[in-house]
Amino acid sequence: MQLQPGVEFDVISAHGKPFKSAIIEITSYDGRPQKAYAPFNRFSDGGTLLFLGHLQGEVLRAKQVREMRTDIRLAGLPQENVIAPAQNRQQPGGERGYAYFGPAQAVQAGAVKVLVDPKTPEWARETVLDTGTKVAQYYEKAYQRPLREELFITVSIGSDEKPGLSMNGGAVLGQLAYHFSGSQLAGDHPKKREMLVRLVAHEMAHIWQLNTARGGVGGKDQWIHEGGAEAMALDAIQQSGVASAESVNAYRAAQTAACEKLGNSVETYNGIYACGLMRFDQLGVGIVPLWRGLIEATEAKGEPYSEQMVRDVAAAQRTATAAALGSGG
Ligand SMILES: [Zn+2]
Numbered sequence: 085m086q087l088q089p090g091v092e093f094d095v096i097s098a099h100g101k102p103f104k105s106a107i108i109e110i111t112s113y114d115g116r117p118q119k120a121y122a123p124f125n126r127f128s129d130g131g132t133l134l135f136l137g138h139l140q141g142e143v144l145r146a147k148q149v150r151e152m153r154t155d156i157r158l159a160g161l162p163q164e165n166v167i168a169p170a171q172n173r174q175q176p177g178g179e180r181g182y183a184y185f186g187p188a189q190a191v192q193a194g195a196v197k198v199l200v201d202p203k204t205p206e207w208a209r210e211t212v213l214d215t216g217t218k219v220a221q222y223y224e225k226a227y228q229r230p231l232r233e234e235l236f237i238t239v240s241i242g243s244d245e246k247p248g249l250s251m252n253g254g255a256v257l258g259q260l261a262y263h264f265s266g267s268q269l270a271g272d273h274p275k276k277r278e279m280l281v282r283l284v285a286h287e288m289a290h291i292w293q294l295n296t297a298r299g300g301v302g303g304k305d306q307w308i309h310e311g312g313a314e315a316m317a318l319d320a321i322q323q324s325g326v327a328s329a330e331s332v333n334a335y336r337a338a339q340t341a342a343c344e345k346l347g348n349s350v351e352t353y354n355g356i357y358a359c360g361l362m363r364f365d366q367l368g369v370g371i372v373p374l375w376r377g378l379i380e381a382t383e384a385k386g387e388p389y390s391e392q393m394v395r396d397v398a399a400a401q402r403t404a405t406a407a408a409l410g411s412g413g
Contacts, residue, residue, distance in 0.1 A: 116263075118353055121182075121254050125263050127240045128203035131186020133261055136169060137179040153177035160185045167199070170233055170258040174298060181256030184238065196220075196235045203241040207272035208264060208280060212239055215284040215326050216260075222324040223292045223316075226372045227379060232295055233258045244269060249276065253283050255290035262287075281326050282335065285317035292316070293389070296379060302388025307350035309389060311360015312378075314339070315371045318361075336361070369398045369405075377401060 097103065116122045125133035136156055143152045154177055160166040164185050172178035184190075190199040194217065200209055216237065224230055235258060242250075242265030249268035254261045262283075268276075290313050294300050301309045318336060321327035343358040350359045364371060377397035382389055 116252060121256065122252070122261075122263065125182065125238070125240045125261055126242060127186055127188070127201045129187055129201070131184060131188050131199075131201075131240070133182040133184050133238060133240065135182050135256075137181065137256070140177075140179050151177075156180070156183075158183050158185075163187070165189055167236070169236070169256070172257060173232070174300070179257075181259040182238070182254075182261050190236065195231075196237055198237045198239075200239045201241040204239050204264070205270055205272075207277060208269070209239070211277050211280045212237070212262060212284055215281045215321070216288065218324045218326055219285045219288045219317075219320045222320045223288060226320070226323075227292050227295075227376050229292065229295055229379065231258075231291065232297075235260065235291065238262065239264070241265065241269070251280060251283055253287035255287045255294065257294060258291075260287050260291065278327065278331055278335075281321055282317055285321045285326075286313045289313035289316035289320070293375075293379070296383040298386040299382030299388055302390070305389070305391055306356045307360030307363060308391065308394060310356045311350070311362070311364055312375060312389075314357055314361040315364040316375055319371045336365070340365075367394070367398045369401045373401055374398060 113123050114126065121135045121137060123135050123138050127133075136154075139156070140154045141152060142149050144150070158166050158168050165187065167184040167190055169181035169183055172180055184199065188199055188202075190197045192198075193213065196216070198213070200212075220231075220235075237260045239262045242263060244265065244267050246265065247267050249266040250264065252263045290301070290309065293309055293312065318332050322329055322332045339358040339361050342354060343362045346352055346355045346359060348359055348362070349355050350363070364374070367374065374394075374397060377400065378389055378393060381393050381397055385393075387393070
């Protein structure tokens with residue numbers, strides 16, 4: 085725990101006797117909660133990603149909330165390869181991403197490290213890598229920021245027994261974890277590629293939102309980073325040529341209709357995305373200069389993205405645009 089040195093001290097005890105180590109067994113949970121990182125991501129070859137962030141966070145001590153300071157060291161079973169997630173730069177001992185345990189080795193692909201499940205269908209592998217490369221190049225240029233650390237991308241494949249197609253992604257500090265499952269995963273189709281292109285660009289947008297020395301994504305106002313990632317993704321896939329204008333327009337129209345059905349509210353899970361996107365569309369400011377400004381603002385202030393920040397940055401840019409138009413003649 086984060087205690088004040090010299091003022092507070094603590095002894096971990098069981099029945100009054102201090103001890104220095106303990107073993108905790110964790111039952112695996114393969115569900116995929118909607119609003120939290122999946123605790124486990126399984127690969128078809130027995131590999132597993134474990135989300136370390138769920139072992140970190142706050143604790144209660146004498147009815148007071150304390151930050152827990154975790155120093156995690158990883159050791160696999162014999163024969164198991166272990167890949168540790170990056171340290172939390174912003175907060176020493178703070179939340180970290182997925183640790184990998186399993187038989188596979190990561191491969192270096194350009195500036196990123198990749199670990200792809202051997203069961204990944206070719207169309208999905210190609211789309212993740214190709215879109216990932218092009219969109220990352222676009223974001224780096226548009227947002228004028230190279231990534232602060234090497235990106236580690238994983239693709240894991242779940243059961244093909246359930247009907248339909250499920251494609252999930254999770255972006256954490258320096259990491260992107262994709263998980264695909266369902267009977268419809270096999271077989272190439274343009275519609276499936278379109279969905280995956282959007283998912284990749286969306287998750288990649290989070291990586292840039294998190295690519296700051298301070299501030300970044302907070303726990304509140306989810307529509308900002310989710311709706312923002314939607315808007316950044318649509319811009320990126322169209323500008324970098326991985327999606328057509330028609331495909332982008334059709335998706336935007338569908339999301340706009342979905343948001344109207346939800347009463348223009350960002351209070352529901354779907355509303356965070358659909359109405360979040362609409363809010364950015366309606367700001368009347370270009371998404372690239374807007375998010376460039378937001379990333380600068382979160383870093384300068386050391387505060388997470390907020391509604392007030394969006395309003396301030398948008399207002400400043402409207403003023404700047406008006407001034408430029410005025411002097412341009
Ligand atoms: Zn997202």
